[in-house]
Amino acid sequence: MDNFTFYSPTYFAFGKGTENEAGHYVKRFGGHKVLIHYGGGSAVRSGLIDRVKASLEKEGLSYVVLGGVKPNPRSGLVYEGIELCRKEGVDFILAVGGGSTIDSSKAIAVGTVYDGDFWDFYSGKAQAEKSLPVGSVLTIAAAGSEASGGSVITNENGMYKRAYGCELMLPVFAIMNPELTMSLPPYQTASGCTDIMAHVFERYFTNTKEVEITDRLCEGVLKTIIKELPKVLENPNDYEARANIMWAGTMAHNDICGAGREQDWASHNLEHELSALYDCAHGAGLAVMFPAWMTYVMHHDVNRFAQFAVRVWGCEMNYQNPEETAKEGIARTKAFFHSVGMPTSFEELGAKEEDIPKLLETLQIDGRTEGFFVKLGRKECEAVYRLACR
Amino acid sequence: MDNFTFYSPTYFAFGKGTENEAGHYVKRFGGHKVLIHYGGGSAVRSGLIDRVKASLEKEGLSYVVLGGVKPNPRSGLVYEGIELCRKEGVDFILAVGGGSTIDSSKAIAVGTVYDGDFWDFYSGKAQAEKSLPVGSVLTIAAAGSEASGGSVITNENGMYKRAYGCELMLPVFAIMNPELTMSLPPYQTASGCTDIMAHVFERYFTNTKEVEITDRLCEGVLKTIIKELPKVLENPNDYEARANIMWAGTMAHNDICGAGREQDWASHNLEHELSALYDCAHGAGLAVMFPAWMTYVMHHDVNRFAQFAVRVWGCEMNYQNPEETAKEGIARTKAFFHSVGMPTSFEELGAKEEDIPKLLETLQIDGRTEGFFVKLGRKECEAVYRLACR
Structure with missing residues (x-):
């Protein structure tokens, strides 16, 4: 196990009705003048923004609002938010939405x-040497941004x-109120769950040996999504399944699954680069990329992929030929994504093979490598993109 | 899933040599004058206390020391520590030891x-309305006190x-440096691991339905201990196994295994009451109590015990008779404790059946109940103690 530090100081309030405590928590964590930042009109139409405002007012807190965050959040709105916060003397940012809103x-x-x-x-x-405090009212189980220090922004230039x-x-x-995720359409729900699984995959396929505890935690999160996602696609109002998915999304990305590896x-x-170019859902892009990446890197550690197949997908171990088991695990991953309505190829995503040079260019891969399980240079990244085409 | 809050703001520095960063972290978290609190002489003899002192000195921090914490830490030393801290103007408590030292x-x-x-x-x-900050240099994987807000003290009166x-x-x-746990004798190592497993058991056997994510995390922690403990009993200097056990101990008790249930x-x-009366190791007492408790409450939810048997112990599910599977899981638990040198009865622990009335008296069970999976009154607690005798 590698030396590591682990720090996840976020306070989580999970369950029904918790959005009505927003004011209480903003106050507890030092906010006075709040920017309520959100995405599309659904948060307004559903009455969520009004409930959050009422909760702030109840605690005597004032606020300004800025909506309009898009998936793959843009730099333009960030500049607008910064100007607004400075002008209004905002000292706390309250994100009401999913990963894009929290990242923004x-x-x-x-x-x-x-x-x-x-x-x-x-x-x-x-x-960065300082920051305003950020809190969130999460409405999408996916990015794990509610418990991570990370943020991804698309530069419009x-x-x-x-x-x-x-x-x-x-x-x-x-x-985190799982009820708030019930109105999410099936495609976005599946896309979010793919993102959750992808956060675990990035940590599961490692060169660090003997990290049984994190292996097991990773497998637990993956098995949960595999069990619960089909339930919410069948019944979007299944509270228990929504709740399991929502908490699994946090566990997938607060880094307990990455400790020591x-x-x-x-x-x-x-x-x-795919979602930047085609503005597709991040999760959908991951459903395309991961089976391709797994296929490309599998031979680097066949036994790890066999463990994945057996422990996560319940495959029978082929002791005479572990490679067959490893391949079965990848096939099961791809089939699962397909079964929940995700694209698993460029073609299904609406991406084009002839754009690969463009993707490699914006990736700025020349002279460096991507990844650590297997280090991928330009040639290897191109090969993975090509495998993802069909 | 029940509504819950989750808060685990502790900063973890894990791995080889991390005890030399003690001064850095005390300073980061606001300490100036430190009480170094520890247990027996082994922390001194091994040079650990000297390394911690050197690390504090390097950061320009001053300190006083108070050793002598015993397993099942006593109220007397707490009073002594309070007096010392007040007299010396201590503003930070640094525990160097295991759960007893951190609790004290x-x-x-x-x-x-x-x-x-x-x-x-x-x-x-x-x-309590305020507290001095507490940090720890952990030397025993067991209590999980390094990541919990709980403390257990024995009143000498x-x-x-x-x-x-x-x-x-x-x-x-x-x-958390796993190397510091290598000198722990086999009995204490096994006792610590029993405590870790017990922290999960207390959360695993629940009446809350449909908490797949926490079930899976619980099972992951248990399977890790079951795999890694025999390795360190075979080779006490197995760093990887020690590291997996140490981090599993934290995961077992920072409450990720209890979320929503x-x-x-x-x-x-x-x-x-056993360890208070006989001053036995807490883990050893748990190895005695848990199989008895499981046997007593099993019929309350046979399927949950069958799930435990299958998922944790790898038993084959007996679909015609799930009770047989449930019983097999309990038998495997008891056999495992036995195999790692733990007592599994009053007799082996050195406890006496005729002391049961005394245990019930100090438990102060009259007019109230213990536990939630099954609520145990005086009669039921007595029955569990009796089952534990042999």
Whole structure:
């Protein structure tokens, strides 16, 4: 096991009706003047934003609002949020939405108290030294941003995604009511669950040996999604299944699944170029990339893929030929994504093979590599993209 | 799934050499004048206390020391610590040891800044409103106290144990070097692992339905201990196995295994009377109590015990007679404890059947019940103790 640090100080309030405690938690964590940041009109139409406002008012807190966050959140709205926060003297950002809204909120939080351009952080030019506190009322189980210090923003000047993260950006609280995820359409629900599984995959396929405890936690999260996702596709109002998925999403990305081991993250980065170029759902892009990546890297550690097949998918171990078991696990992964309505190829996603050079260009892969399980240079990334085509 | 809150703000620094960062973390979390609190002479003889002192000195921090914490930590030393902290103006408690030392440190931390008698908290007369910060350098994988807000102290005036806990008592950091646990004798190692498993059992056997994610996390922690403990008994210097056990101990008790579900805790409370009366290792007492408790309550939910048998112990499900599978799981649990050198009866522990009335008296069970999976009154507690005799 590698040396590691683990820090997840976010306070979680989970369950029915918890959005009505938003004001209580903003106050507890030091907010006075709040930016309520959200996405589309559904949060308004459903009455959620009104309930959050009422909860803030009950605690005597004032607020301004900024909606309009899109999936793959854009730099333009971040600049707008920063200007608004400075003008209004905002001291707390409350994200009401999913990963995109929380990511956008984190960018506004570090940008508001920084003298320069917030993109300096995302482009690697500077490190954040302070941040406004961020809290969230989560409405989508997917990104795990409610419990991570990370944020991914799409720069509209060229449509490319970049990630930034630090301890300062760890949200101070997350309010998680599974009922708020019930209105999510099947495609977004499945896409979110794919993202959750992908967060575990990035940690599961590692070169670090003998990390049984994190292996087992990873497998537990994956098995939960595999069991619960088909239930919510069958009945979107299944509270218990929604609740299990929502908490699994947090467990997948607060890094308990990554403790003590090298992580990979090549597939996420390859996917970011897909969703930046085609504006597709991040999860859908991951459903395309992961089976391709797994197929490409499998021979690097056949036994790990066999363990994955047996422990996660319940395959029978083929002791005479572990490679067959490993392949079966990958096939089961792809078939599962398919069964829940996810695309598993460029073709099904609406991506084009002839765009691969463009994807490699925005990935800026020349002279460096992606991933750690297997280090992928330009040639290897291209090969993975090609495997993903069909 | 029940509504819940989850809060685990402790900063974990895990791995080789991390004890040399103690000063860094004390400073980060606001300490200036430190009480180094520890147990027996082994921490001194091994040079650990000297390394911790050097690390504090490097950061310009001053300290006083108080050793002598015993297993089942006593109220007397807590009073002594409180007096010392007040006299010396201590503002940070650094526990160097296992669960007993951390529990004693938490009691000193809340007691030092309280006007009355610290026992008020443990006897239910008062709630703590403030606390000094507590950090730890962990040397035993067992109690999970490094990541919990709980503390158990034995009152020497009558030799009975009482627990107290609150958010204020959550340690601010935990330094966890698995190498520090290598010198632990086999009996203490196995006793610690039994405690870890028991922390999961208390959460696993629940009346809350449909909490797949926490079921899976629980099973992952249990399977890890079952795999890794025999390895360290075979080779005490197996770093990887020690590391897996140490982190599993934290995962077992930071409450990720309890999220969203009713917990039990009858067995722990029944055991506390055993270790208070006989001064036995807490884990050894749990190895005696748990198989007895499981046998007594099994019929309340045979399918849950069958799931435990199949998923944790790898038993074959007997679909015609699930009770047989359930019983097999309990038998496997008892056999495992036996195989790692734990006692599994009063007789083996050195406890006496004729003391049962005394145990029930200090348990103060009249007019109330223990546990939630099945609520146990006086008669039922007596029956569990009797089952534990042989």
